[in-house]
Amino acid sequence: MLEISHVTKLFNPGTTDEKTALVGVNLTMNPGDFVTVIGSNGAGKSTLMNIISGVMKPDMGDVLINDRSIKNLPEHKRSSWIGRVFQDPMAGTAPHMSIEENMAMAYKRGKGRGLGFGVTRARREIFNAQLQKLGIGLDKRPNAKVGLLSGGERQALSLLMATFTQPQILLLDEHTAALDPSRAELITELTETLVREMKLTTLMVTHNMEQAIRLGNRLIMMDKGRIILDVSEERKRTLTVPELLGEFERISGKKMADDRVVLG
Numbered sequence: 001m002l003e004i005s006h007v008t009k010l011f012n013p014g015t016t017d018e019k020t021a022l023v024g025v026n027l028t029m030n031p032g033d034f035v036t037v038i039g040s041n042g043a044g045k046s047t048l049m050n051i052i053s054g055v056m057k058p059d060m061g062d063v064l065i066n067d068r069s070i071k072n073l074p075e076h077k078r079s080s081w082i083g084r085v086f087q088d089p090m091a092g093t094a095p096h097m098s099i100e101e102n103m104a105m106a107y108k109r110g111k112g113r114g115l116g117f118g119v120t121r122a123r124r125e126i127f128n129a130q131l132q133k134l135g136i137g138l139d140k141r142p143n144a145k146v147g148l149l150s151g152g153e154r155q156a157l158s159l160l161m162a163t164f165t166q167p168q169i170l171l172l173d174e175h176t177a178a179l180d181p182s183r184a185e186l187i188t189e190l191t192e193t194l195v196r197e198m199k200l201t202t203l204m205v206t207h208n209m210e211q212a213i214r215l216g217n218r219l220i221m222m223d224k225g226r227i228i229l230d231v232s233e234e235r236k237r238t239l240t241v242p243e244l245l246g247e248f249e250r251i252s253g254k255k256m257a258d259d260r261v262v263l264g
């Protein structure tokens with residue numbers, strides 16, 4: 001499904017500002033895998049997401065989806081295969097457009113060329129059924145401008161827009177971190193439901209250690225551009241947050257430095 005092979009990325013190479021973001025990273029995800037990603041500040045988590053989604057190219061190595069290299073495809077050409085939700089509820093939706101116009105945009109992205117942005121009656125029904133799934137009443141307000149929604153509502157819509165075209169890979173980049181605890185929990189539950197029902201292959205960066213253990217079927221830990229620990233589903237079932245932090249210290253030789261860490 002997704003294969004990241006020997007990926008290395010440096011920023012500002014050869015200068016005094018040189019930063020090593022990723023070093024020879026290998027990761028293979030099978031269809032339906034839901035992998036959570038944790039790590040200290042600057043570990044390379046966002047860079048990994050950016051390389052998968054095509055925001056940037058690796059200096060070395062390759063990214064393959066279903067055995068096909070996508071390394072040289074620009075971001076917009078990957079967008080029908082890759083859904084992404086960002087930390088910032090403002091990203092990923094157009095504030096001046098209505099809920100259903102935003103859905104139409106996502107729908108078009110999923111279907112490729114040859115479709116207009118318009119909201120036809122048939123599409124309106126599809127969008128309405130999808131919005132109902134969220135269970136937060138957005139289906140009753142299809143013409144509401146997205147810029148007027150709350151952060152939680154907007155993030156729920158972003159999640160729906162990233163998933164309802166059934167992407168090959170779903171990237172969740174700390175997508176609950178900017179929300180208050182109850183809204184974050186709502187989005188987490190929604191994520192679990194959508195990923196399970198649609199069997200989406202998912203990579204989720206989180207600073208919430210408890211969530212990283214509880215969600216998904218695999219957990220990877222990153223530090224200094226490397227994957228330093230890969231935890232199986234079986235091990236995850238009995239793993240505790242102190243044990244996970246202890247593992248980080250044992251392997252990296254330091255305490256996890258993450259200014260946004262949430263223990264659970």
Ligand SMILES: Nc1ncnc2c1ncn2[C@@H]1O[C@H](COP(=O)(O)OP(=O)(O)OP(=O)(O)O)[C@@H](O)[C@H]1O
Nearest residue numbers: 011019020021039040041042043044045046047048
């Ligand atoms: N555009 C950029 N220009 C220069 N350096 C960058 C750039 N993006 C990231 N870096 C550097 O690359 C390294 C990895 O950054 P990245 O944002 O991927 O880490 P992260 O694990 O997502 O961190 P955090 O949890 O703090 O968000 C860091 O040293 C960072 O300063």
